[in-house]
Amino acid sequence: MAENILELHDLKKHFPTTSGGLFSRRKGVVKAVDGVSLSIGVGETVGLVGESGCGKTTAGRTVMKLYEPTDGKIIFQGEDISHYSRKQMMPFRSQMQMIFQDPFASLNPRHTVGTIVGASYDIHGIKPAGGVENAVRDLLERVGLNPEHINRFPHEFSGGQRQRIGIARAIALRPKLIVADEPVSALDVSIQAQVVNLLDDLQQEFGLSYLFVAHDLSVVQHISDRVVVMYLGKVMESAPTESLFAKPRHPYTKALLSAVPIPDPRLERTRERILLQGDLPSPMNPPAGCVFNTRCWKVQDKCRSVVPEPVQIAPNHTLACHFPE
Amino acid sequence: MSTFLEVKNLHVTFPTEDGAVLASNNVSYSVALGETLAIVGESGSGKSVANLAVMGLHNPHRTQISGEAILHLPEGPIDVLSAAPETVRRLRGKAMSMIFQDPMSALHPFYTIGNQIAEAWALYNEGSKEDGIKRAVEMLDLVGIPDAAKRVHEYPHQFSGGMRQRVMIAMALVNNPSLLIADEPTTALDVTVQSQILRLLADLQKEFNMAVILITHDLGVVAEVADRVSVMYSGRIVESAAIDEIFYNSTHPYTRGLLNSIPRVDNHGKGTRLRAIPGQPPSLISVPKGCAFAARCEFISHVPGGLCIASNPDLLEKAPDHYSRCHLTGAQVIDIAAKNLAHQDNGAK
Numbered sequence: 001m002a003e004n005i006l007e008l009h010d011l012k013k014h015f016p017t018t019s020g021g022l023f024s025r026r027k028g029v030v031k032a033v034d035g036v037s038l039s040i041g042v043g044e045t046v047g048l049v050g051e052s053g054c055g056k057t058t059a060g061r062t063v064m065k066l067y068e069p070t071d072g073k074i075i076f077q078g079e080d081i082s083h084y085s086r087k088q089m090m091p092f093r094s095q096m097q098m099i100f101q102d103p104f105a106s107l108n109p110r111h112t113v114g115t116i117v118g119a120s121y122d123i124h125g126i127k128p129a130g131g132v133e134n135a136v137r138d139l140l141e142r143v144g145l146n147p148e149h150i151n152r153f154p155h156e157f158s159g160g161q162r163q164r165i166g167i168a169r170a171i172a173l174r175p176k177l178i179v180a181d182e183p184v185s186a187l188d189v190s191i192q193a194q195v196v197n198l199l200d201d202l203q204q205e206f207g208l209s210y211l212f213v214a215h216d217l218s219v220v221q222h223i224s225d226r227v228v229v230m231y232l233g234k235v236m237e238s239a240p241t242e243s244l245f246a247k248p249r250h251p252y253t254k255a256l257l258s259a260v261p262i263p264d265p266r267l268e269r270t271r272e273r274i275l276l277q278g279d280l281p282s283p284m285n286p287p288a289g290c291v292f293n294t295r296c297w298k299v300q301d302k303c304r305s306v307v308p309e310p311v312q313i314a315p316n317h318t319l320a321c322h323f324p325e
Numbered sequence: 326m327s328t329f330l331e332v333k334n335l336h337v338t339f340p341t342e343d344g345a346v347l348a349s350n351n352v353s354y355s356v357a358l359g360e361t362l363a364i365v366g367e368s369g370s371g372k373s374v375a376n377l378a379v380m381g382l383h384n385p386h387r388t389q390i391s392g393e394a395i396l397h398l399p400e401g402p403i404d405v406l407s408a409a410p411e412t413v414r415r416l417r418g419k420a421m422s423m424i425f426q427d428p429m430s431a432l433h434p435f436y437t438i439g440n441q442i443a444e445a446w447a448l449y450n451e452g453s454k455e456d457g458i459k460r461a462v463e464m465l466d467l468v469g470i471p472d473a474a475k476r477v478h479e480y481p482h483q484f485s486g487g488m489r490q491r492v493m494i495a496m497a498l499v500n501n502p503s504l505l506i507a508d509e510p511t512t513a514l515d516v517t518v519q520s521q522i523l524r525l526l527a528d529l530q531k532e533f534n535m536a537v538i539l540i541t542h543d544l545g546v547v548a549e550v551a552d553r554v555s556v557m558y559s560g561r562i563v564e565s566a567a568i569d570e571i572f573y574n575s576t577h578p579y580t581r582g583l584l585n586s587i588p589r590v591d592n593h594g595k596g597t598r599l600r601a602i603p604g605q606p607p608s609l610i611s612v613p614k615g616c617a618f619a620a621r622c623e624f625i626s627h628v629p630g631g632l633c634i635a636s637n638p639d640l641l642e643k644a645p646d647h648y649s650r651c652h653l654t655g656a657q658v659i660d661i662a663a664k665n666l667a668h669q670d671n672g673a674k
Contacts (some may be wrong), residue, residue, distance in 0.1 A: 051515035188367035193586035193601035222588035259516040261545030275516045279485040
């Protein structure tokens with residue numbers, strides 16, 4: 001891969017928690033993202049997976065600079081944008097776009113589809129050849145919607161169609177990178193596949209790079225070139241999709257994969273499961289040492305005191321574990 | 326195994342301003358003690374609506390319900406759809422129980438976990454409040470909540486999502502019901518917690534010889550726990566059979582379409598295309614005259630003379646104990662699917 005479109009170096013995003021009330025005092029911090037490094041090449045899809053509360057959504061939003069990073073670097077096309085102001089970010093906004101999980105909440109109910117999709121042209125002062133309306137019609141057609149529906153409102157569309165509207169809006173300015181935060185998890189199974197295929201097609205056509213944030217490992221496996229597994233704000237393992245799914249090295253990755261049910265009853269009857277005990281610890285008060293030590297079946301004394309550093313064990317394969325598989 | 330619940334020709338209609346919504350259209354199914362029936366379908370397919378009718382949880386002023394839902398109780402069969410509301414109320418929690426997708430909104434935020442479980446227990450048992458709390462501790466122990474004697478005095482917000490779902494299960498089972506209806510019980514949970522809860526439900530089912538109806542959209546979950554499966558589409562059951570028949574010998578194009586459209590973690594990687602089902606389900610207000618799936622069906626060209634558009638096929642027994650709602654025979658569907666697959670593989674090469 002010639003150049004990376006996006007690089008994160010030890011990215012951190014901590015949220016202060018306060019005691020509330022009139023004279024609120026800082027009580028502590030939630031380390032939502034605590035040292036995430038990854039890179040995305042041109043035309044590549046990187047899946048960011050983990051359970052709820054692991055910080056994957058916060059990481060995605062920090063990349064978009066919807067949150068100001070606490071520490072670390074965000075390098076977009078070779079330029080360090082970590083601490084750019086809103087104004088400085090403007091030229092980059094057209095090159096990085098976001099698709100959201102909830103196709104109901106992410107579209108303004110009082111605006112027509114034409115206004116929603118066409119808004120980015122106005123914001124960036126871009127006049128597409130043939131006018132905004134024609135450009136929007138082309139976009140709608142491209143994402144599989146009827147261009148005649150340009151004057152309809154979001155409530156007139158189904159969930160899958162609304163997600164297509166969100167995608168049309170995201171690709172309007174021909175961005176280079178799209179951060180997709182759980183783009184298909186609110187959709188029905190038969191509609192999910194349609195939207196996943198659409199994202200595939202658009203990537204081929206426009207050479208897009210995706211940061212695909214999701215909890216559904218089967219979808220991530222299908223769409224990603226590489227996968228980054230997060231747990232409590234930290235990266236546990238990061239590897240090319242095939243090797244990660246064929247031979248996970250981190251105990252957490254292994255447990256996560258084994259927990260995903262496979263739609264194949266004969267296989268399910270013989271498959272051995274790793275059943276993790278308990279729940280995710282609170283990110284307010286993460287365990288000392290390796291954050292996974294409270295649920296890991298291979299835990300030893302060292303894990304409770306020493307934080308395992310990410311180590312490269314093969315090309316593109318990093319791992320943060322004292323006792324890998 | 327003896328049949329516990331028998332639902333026959335269940336219709337549930339919601340009158341709305343835009344017209345009547347036929348949410349459950351002539352639905353029949355049954356489940357035996359010790360058995361797990363999975364009811365699979367996408368949103369709006371009617372899978373929850375049918376089971377809410379069995380539980381007597383629809384608003385009688387805004388819903389029209391017809392058909393039968395017979396519970397085969399030790400003291401004799403009773404039809405819960407025609408029984409007096411008071412009779413059904415006394416069966417709820419005792420003969421049949423239900424757990425829901427979102428355990429946070431199903432628990433009362435102002436009362437402790439113990440109080441809520443004890444309240445359900447006190448409906449059918451004589452005893453003091455302390456007895457109720459004692460029973461709640463037993464139940465919390467049973468569903469694997471650590472330190473139950475202490476946590477019984479805590480409030481729902483002090484529990485995680487998975488723990489809340491365990492509490493819901495404890496509450497649903499406190500009076501040893503014979504039927505448990507679980508409506509998307511793990512959809513709101515993370516996968517590692519999901520597998521804990523599914524394992525727990527299976528263990529409890531074995532222990533108490535319960536009939537379980539699992540309502541879900543996740544075919545992976547179905548593969549893991551179900552004995553039999555009914556697939557719903559647009560308010561109707563379109564296929565119903567033992568689990569292996571559904572997954573390996575499906576005789577309905579919609580079931581096949583669903584199975585083909587989901588990516589699998591143990592499968593090939595990037596570069597393959599998902600075989601999505603085109604289009605979307607029809608509105609329940611203007612149900613098509615013919616087969617509801619016709620507009621999206623890739624088998625339609627094999628049925629002569631526009632039959633699929635003109636008439637809705639009946640749910641027929643295509644193989645022993647394997648029912649399917651399609652104008653094609655079971656053998657035809659299996660045969661065409663195999664040819665399509667071979668064709669696609671050739672195309673890929």
